[in-house]
Amino acid sequence: MQDLLNRYSGIGTSFLIDLVALFLMYYVLYFRRHWRTDMLLSYVALNVGVFMTMSVLTQVRVELAVGFGLFAILSIIRIQAGRVTAQEMGYYFLALVLGLINGLGLPDRGLVVAMNVVLLLVVLAVDCKPLRDRSQHMEVTLEGVYTNEAALLAELERKLGGRVAYYEITEINLVDGQMVIDVRLQPGQGVIQPPVQTTTEVRESA
Incomplete structure (x- = not known):
């Protein structure tokens, strides 16, 4: 019994570390910046699914190359459920x-925790508002x-208020x-064209 506890206590510790890292990724980094709660299930399912799969592979002593092969297959899956931005794809990759x-x-x-911290800090530094505000990506119907x-x-610059x-x-x-135009815009001090207001003419019949 003691051997069994010692064998699987490591998985429990690893899972706890993973859940803490996942919480920091989703709530602290993603949700407080992008405000989408519908992505929670996708991130949790992907992260926990990969964790469980890798835990099984290591317990049955499958070659490490098999695990990385699985990682490569998962990483090229195209996410098509709804509209997913490039930033959200980055968080998918991080969860994986x-x-x-x-x-x-x-x-x-210690090495595992350090790798988690480095990954989260890198995303914290890259997915920041000053960097995002330097350039905006949009699809414009003109x-x-x-x-x-x-x-x-x-x-385009007159309507969008920036430099294309x-x-x-x-x-x-x-x-x-x-x-339909794919635009990379540097926001500036331009004046965005206001929407055209239509007036309705009411006629009284004699």
Whole structure:
């Protein structure tokens, strides 16, 4: 009985470390910045699933290459459930890596905790508001079809209130007279065009 407890106490400790790291990732880093509660189930399921899988693989003494092969397969899965931003994909990847590291069952707990801390600190530094505010990525539907690049840039900057650093036309609708443009914008002091207000004319019948 004592041998059994000693054998599986390490998994319990690793799982506790993983849950603490997952809480810090989701609540402290992700939720307080992006305010999406619907992503919690996805992150928890991915992280705990990878942790449990790696724990089983290490207990049955499967080659480490098999675990990394699993990690590679999971990492290329395209997330299609709803609209997922690039930042959220980064958190998916972080949840996967945390589950992988904590599920390996490394005997050096200090090293495991240090790797968790480094991963979280890197995300804390990179996913910060000053860095995000330097550039914004958006998809713009523009009324009218522009064939002159300078006129198109001027119209985008006038409407969006910033400097267009890069753009790419993804769709042109000649029937409705619209263009869909992928824009990288550096926010500035430009004036955003207000929405057009329509008036309704009421006529009294004699």
